[in-house]
Amino acid sequence: MLEMLVNNFFGADLSYEALRDRFVPALVYMIDHMVRDTVAPRTQAFARKLFGGEDTLQKHAAAFEELTDIALSGRPDGRGLWGEFKSEASDDALRSNIRVFLAGAMEATTSFATWAISHLSRSPEWQAKVYDEVKDINVYDPEDFTKAPNLNRVLEETLRLTPALYFFPRKATVDTWVETSDDRKMMIPKGTHIRLDVWHSNRCEEFWGEEITGYPADVFAPERWDVMEDKGTKAKDMLHFGFGHGPRFCPGRSLGLLEVGLVVGALVKIFKIQAVNKNTSPSAGVSTKPADGVLVDLELSNS
Ligand code: HEM
Known part of the structure; x- marks a missing residue:
């Protein structure tokens, strides 16, 4: 999955071994880290200090950044599918989207395939x-x-x-009325956080x-x-x-x-x-x- 995205989609030329041994483990680690860091950021930071782990986090975070740089590096020459991407957005503005592409696509596809096999x-x-x-x-x-x-x-x-x-987080950016098919209405005030289960x-x-x-x-x-x-x-x-x-x-x-x-x-x-x-x-x-x-x-x- 990652090989296809990075090399075909973003036009890079990374070896299978580099992806398997360095970048996939980095993405897997960072995806887990995102969850732990969201649920209990202070405990996580404390645990890393106590048991060591800061180096591992920094190593994987750096690899994720490097992979994002590699994906973006084909943009000036229109490598891969970059040639079809028409936008004035700066590389910096695109970075978080590239990260979602790389980590999100790998994670969702892995989950989907493992459930189907299961x-x-x-x-x-x-x-x-x-x-x-x-x-x-x-x-x-x-x-x-x-x-x-x-x-x-x-x-x-x-x-x-x-x-x-399994859930989609959203935030109402304006006061919003939601209508159901049986004519009930509900007001969701601006700023409300919603999770679609x-x-x-x-x-x-x-x-x-x-x-x-x-x-x-x-x-x-x-x-x-x-x-x-x-x-x-x-x-x-x-x-x-x-x-x-x-x-x-x-x-x-x-x-x-x-x-x-x-x-x-x-x-x-x-x-x-x-x-x-x-x-x-x-x-x-x-x-x-x-x-x-x-x-x-x-x-x-x-x-
Ligand atoms: C086959 C497994 C996949 C599943 C089950 C899946 C599922 C989803 C879901 C449910 C969303 C909507 C999230 C939300 O509304 O908050 C989403 C968004 C997204 N997916 Fe996938 N996805 C898969 C594969 C991929 C692949 C292969 C790519 C890229 C090549 C990709 C790129 C994206 C992107 C960029 C978004 C964000 C779209 C936006 O916010 O406008 N996904 N995906």
């Missing part, structure tokens, strides 16, 4: 359906991907049930439950999407917040789906995956991940 490792039936679709696919491009409807169903259901980003809204029984989709909202059931389609449910009524909604909708959706489809499809093509634990709970940092670390037994598919 669900499939507990669903031999859906694993077999995906295997039948991918066993003869050797090149993944967007057209091949459309020939794998079951894989797409699995990915859609994964993101609904176990969204990578994606995890629970995506599992709301009223919208995603048995009555509407044929399956309880809190279980992994990719077949619910066929039920809804057969009922003629409109696309707007099948919306969930896995990629966000509205003006801040994820611009990396298509790319992310392709990448996660590639990882999950390739894994299922090569291995039969079986979960070691019957269930796993979610662990939540910047994104959610299966708490058991996707502990699975692997067996070669064609053995």
Whole structure:
């Protein structure tokens, strides 16, 4: 993921080893640090002083900055996709966006792929359906991907049930009236902090439950999407917040789906995956991940 973003998207030329050994660990560390530093900044600083750790933080922070510099360095010559970027914004103004691109894209894609593998490792039936679709696919491009409807169903259901980003923080910049479909109104005063709880809204029984989709909202059931389609449910009524909604909708959706489809499809093509634990709970940092670390037994598919 990071290799594709840095080298293809931003036109850099970093070796796989440098990314794997230096920059990926730096991003993983900094993403965890962001959570710890938000929840308990003073305790974290104290713990670093007490047990050492300031050097590690500085080392990873410097690597993240360096990676941001590398991504930006292609801008003057229009390397990668920079050539298509028309903006007067200074490099300094773009830095935080580049960081979101690099760390956010890697974190969200990792979470999404690990959840999909985790669900499939507990669903031999859906694993077999995906295997039948991918066993003869050797090149993944967007057209091949459309020939794998079951894989797409699995990915859609994964993101609904176990969204990578599980809440969206917002702040009302003006007094705002919100109207519901049953004509109720609510005033949100300017300055109010709001958290949209994606995890629970995506599992709301009223919208995603048995009555509407044929399956309880809190279980992994990719077949619910066929039920809804057969009922003629409109696309707007099948919306969930896995990629966000509205003006801040994820611009990396298509790319992310392709990448996660590639990882999950390739894994299922090569291995039969079986979960070691019957269930796993979610662990939540910047994104959610299966708490058991996707502990699975692997067996070669064609053995
Ligand atoms: C496939 C896994 C991905 C998931 C589940 C995901 C999910 C999301 C979500 C839910 C948001 C909205 C956040 C909010 O409203 O506060 C978002 C925003 C964003 N995503 Fe993704 N994303 C993924 C992949 C990517 C990739 C691959 C890229 C870049 C190549 C990317 C770039 C972005 C950016 C730049 C934003 C901020 C958009 C804005 O604020 O206007 N994402 N993503």
